[in-house]
Amino acid sequence: MRRANPQVDDLLLDIPQGDGPIYRRLSQSVRQALRQGRLRRGERLPSTRRLAQQLGVHRHTVMPSLDELVAEGWLESQPGWGYRVVDGATLTRLVVTHGCQEAIYLLAQLLLRPGDQVAVEELGFPNAWQALRCCGAELVPVDIDEHGLVPDSLERALASGRVKLLYLTPLHQYPTTVTLNRTRRQAVYRLCARHHVPILEDDYDFELHYRCMSVPPMKADDPEARVLYCSTFSKVLHPSARLGFAIVPAPVARLMRELKRVVSRQNDSLVQEAVAGWMAEGGFERHLRRMRRLYEERREVMLECLEGVPQAPRFRLPDGGMCLWVELGLDPVRVAEEALKLGVDVRPGPYYALDRTGRRGWDGFRLGFSYHRPDEIREGMSRFWQACAKVAR
Numbered sequence: 434m435r436r437a438n439p440q441v442d443d444l445l446l447d448i449p450q451g452d453g454p455i456y457r458r459l460s461q462s463v464r465q466a467l468r469q470g471r472l473r474r475g476e477r478l479p480s481t482r483r484l485a486q487q488l489g490v491h492r493h494t495v496m497p498s499l500d501e502l503v504a505e506g507w508l509e510s511q512p513g514w515g516y517r518v519v520d521g522a523t524l525t526r527l528v529v530t531h532g533c534q535e536a537i538y539l540l541a542q543l544l545l546r547p548g549d550q551v552a553v554e555e556l557g558f559p560n561a562w563q564a565l566r567c568c569g570a571e572l573v574p575v576d577i578d579e580h581g582l583v584p585d586s587l588e589r590a591l592a593s594g595r596v597k598l599l600y601l602t603p604l605h606q607y608p609t610t611v612t613l614n615r616t617r618r619q620a621v622y623r624l625c626a627r628h629h630v631p632i633l634e635d636d637y638d639f640e641l642h643y644r645c646m647s648v649p650p651m652k653a654d655d656p657e658a659r660v661l662y663c664s665t666f667s668k669v670l671h672p673s674a675r676l677g678f679a680i681v682p683a684p685v686a687r688l689m690r691e692l693k694r695v696v697s698r699q700n701d702s703l704v705q706e707a708v709a710g711w712m713a714e715g716g717f718e719r720h721l722r723r724m725r726r727l728y729e730e731r732r733e734v735m736l737e738c739l740e741g742v743p744q745a746p747r748f749r750l751p752d753g754g755m756c757l758w759v760e761l762g763l764d765p766v767r768v769a770e771e772a773l774k775l776g777v778d779v780r781p782g783p784y785y786a787l788d789r790t791g792r793r794g795w796d797g798f799r800l801g802f803s804y805h806r807p808d809e810i811r812e813g814m815s816r817f818w819q820a821c822a823k824v825a826r
C-alpha cells in the first residue's frame with residue numbers, strides 16, 4: 434500500500450499585496466515557502482479547503498494556484514492525497530532545454546520512428562512540425578474551429594492506429610489564439626487514452642493572461658501520466674535566452690538528457706543562474722506584472738485599430754497571448770505582399786497550413802501586438818489597411 438507523505442499542518446502563507454490575480458500571488462507565496470525551506474521535498478500540503486479557509490479565499494482560487502505549481506514542477510497532485518512537494522525522484526522528470534524547440538526535437542527523436550504519424554492541429558506551428566518531421570514522422574492534420582481542436586476530427590485521425598503522438602497548443606492555439614475548453618480537453622484526453630497516444634503539450638505563453646486566470650495546463654490534470662509538457666521563457670524573457678523545459682516521465686527524461694548531451698552538449702548555466710537569482714529576489718514576478726500591464730495596453734491599441742475600418746475584420750478577443758487572429762475575406766498572400774512593400778511584415782494564413790496552398794486559413798492573419806509601441810502599432814496597422822484596400826480594389 435502506498436504510504437501517505439508527512440503533511441504540513443501549519444503552513445503559514447499569505448497573499449502578497451500587488452495587482453496580479455490573487456491565485457498568482459498565492460503561487461508566489463508558496464514558491465517562497467519552498468525556497469525558504471518551510472515546505473520540503475515530499476511533504477503534503479494542507480487540503481485546498483483548509484488553505485482556502487486559512488487565507489480567507491475561495492477553494493477555486495487555491496486550486497489553480499497549486500495547479501500552476503504542478504505545471505512548473507514544484508508540486509505534484511496525487512488523486513485522493515491532494516498536493517505534495519515533488520521529491521528528488523520527481524525532479525528527475527524535469528529536463529532543461531534550449532527552448533521548446535529543442536524539447537520537441539528531442540522527444541520526436543526518442544519517441545518516433547520513420548513512418549509513424551503525429552496528429553497536429555491545422556492550422557498550426559510550422560517550427561514544431563519541422564522538428565517532428567526530422568525523424569521521418571508523417572504529420573496528420575486535425576481540424577480546429579472557433580473552440581480549438583475538434584475531437585471528432587482527432588478521433589478520425591487516431592483511427593489509423595499509426596498515430597504515436599498528438600502535438601497540441603491548448604492554452605492559446607497557435608496561430609488562432611483560441612483556448613481549448615475543459616470539455617474538449619477531457620474529450621481529447623479520453624481519446625488519446627483509448628488509443629494509447631501521448632500528448633505533447635506546448636505551453637509556450639502560460640504567463641501571458643490578462644484580466645482572468647490562465648487555464649491550468651493539461652499536465653496539471655494528468656492521472657495517467659499521458660501528457661509530455663514543454664514550456665519556455667522565450668515569450669516572457671527573450672527568445673535568445675534559449676531557456677525552456679520539459680516535464681516527462683523519468684525514463685524519458687534520462688534519455689532526453691543523454692541525447693541532449695550529443696546534440697548540444699550542455700545548457701547555458703549562466704543564464705539559468707541569472708534567472709534563478711532574479712526569481713529568488715522577486716524581480717521576475719515584478720517583470721511579469723509589468724509585461725502583463727504593458728501588453729494589455731498594447732492589445733487595447735490593436736483593438737482600436739480594428740474598429741470602424743471598411744474591411745470589417747472578424748476576430749475574437751483571446752484571453753491572453755501576444756497576438757490576435759483576424760480574418761478579412763481577402764486573399765492573404767496578396768495582402769501580405771502589398772503590406773511588405775509598405776514595410777509591414779505579416780504572415781498570411783496559409784503559412785500555418787500543412788500544405789500551404791491556402792485551402793485552410795485562407796483569409797486569416799496573426800497580428801502581433803506585444804513587440805511594438807502604441808504609435809508603431811497604429812502606424813503599422815494604418816499601412817496594413819492601405820495594403821488591404823489595394824487588394825480589395
Ligand SMILES: Cc1ncc(COP(=O)(O)O)c(C=O)c1O
Nearest residue numbers: 532533534558607637665667677
Ligand atoms: C507554439 C510555440 N511554441 C513554442 C514557441 C517557443 O519556442 P522556443 O522556446 O524554442 O523559443 C513559440 C514561439 O514562437 C511558439 O509560438
